[in-house]
Every structure is written in C-alpha cells, then in structure tokens.
Amino acid sequence: MFGSMQRGVNAYAKVGMETSVISASPHKLIVLLYDGALAAIRNAAKHMAAGNIVEKGAAISKALDIIDNGLRASLDKKAGGEIASNLDSLYVYMTERLLTANLQNKSALLDEVQTLLADLRDAWLQIGEKPAEPTSVAHYPVLASA
Numbered sequence: 001m002f003g004s005m006q007r008g009v010n011a012y013a014k015v016g017m018e019t020s021v022i023s024a025s026p027h028k029l030i031v032l033l034y035d036g037a038l039a040a041i042r043n044a045a046k047h048m049a050a051g052n053i054v055e056k057g058a059a060i061s062k063a064l065d066i067i068d069n070g071l072r073a074s075l076d077k078k079a080g081g082e083i084a085s086n087l088d089s090l091y092v093y094m095t096e097r098l099l100t101a102n103l104q105n106k107s108a109l110l111d112e113v114q115t116l117l118a119d120l121r122d123a124w125l126q127i128g129e130k131p132a133e134p135t136s137v138a139h140y141p142v143l144a145s146a
Contacts, residue, residue, distance in 0.1 A: 034121035037066040
C-alpha cells in the first residue's frame with residue numbers, strides 16, 4: 001500500500017520539477033542546478049554516514065553530473081571572460097574533491113564542496129534577475145473622477 005503511495009508522491013514531485021524547469025528563466029535554471037547539486041551532496045553525506053556505499057556513490061554521481069553537465073556546460077567562456085574561466089576551474093576542483101570524497105569516504109570533502117556550492121548559489125541569487133523597467137506614471141491616462 002505505501003509503495004504505491006510513494007510512487008504517486010515521486011510522480012507528483014517529478015511533474016513539479018519538470019514544470020519548474022520548463023517555466024524557469026535562464027537565471028532560475030542555474031539556481032535549480034545549484035539546488036540539485038546541493039541536495040545530491042546532502043544525500044551523499046547521509047548515505048556515507050549510514051554506510052550505504054551504493055546510494056552514496058549514486059548521490060555523488062548525480063552531483064558530479066549536475067556540476068559537469070549542467071553548471072560547467074552552461075558557462076560561456078567567451079562572454080564570461082575571467083569570471084567564467086575561474087568558475088570553470090572551481091567546478092573542476094569540486095569534481096575532483098567529490099571523486100576523492102567518494103573513493104576515500106571523507107565527509108569533510110563533501111562539506112567543502114557543499115560550502116562552495118552554497119556560496120556560489122547565494123552570490124547568484126544576489127545578482128538576481130533584473131526586473132522590467134517600471135513604466136512612468138506619465139504614460140498612463142488620467143481617469144476622470146465620477
């Protein structure tokens with residue numbers, strides 16, 4: 001009974017995530033990538049502490065995939081210049097640390113990468129999306145009072 005309920009909850013969560021991705025701006029997509037990588041690392045730490053080797057490896061693999069094929073792949077090194085190049089190097093460093101954490105079972109390395117990702121996510125949120133320019137009040141017609 002609970003198994004089928006869990007599948008329903010998982011299906012609902014998947015639809016919610018797909019809807020978020022489809023309707024997201026490019027800025028929001030990067031936030032979603034950071035969120036996904038952070039969640040995967042939290043899961044990896046949980047599984048590492050519990051001694052669940054297979055689940056730990058799967059969670060770290062998910063974080064690696066998000067960092068390499070999401071965050072790193074989205075960098076535009078021509079337009080981004082030195083910042084994009086530095087981010088690329090930082091993402092490479094993170095993947096190396098995650099691989100080492102997996103091989104050596106070191107939760108401190110997971111914590112390190114999680115801190116780096118959280119800092120980048122916070123900085124990205126502070127950049128924020130630029131709101132549309134407000135229309136001047138002069139552009140609106142004056143309504144006659146009744």
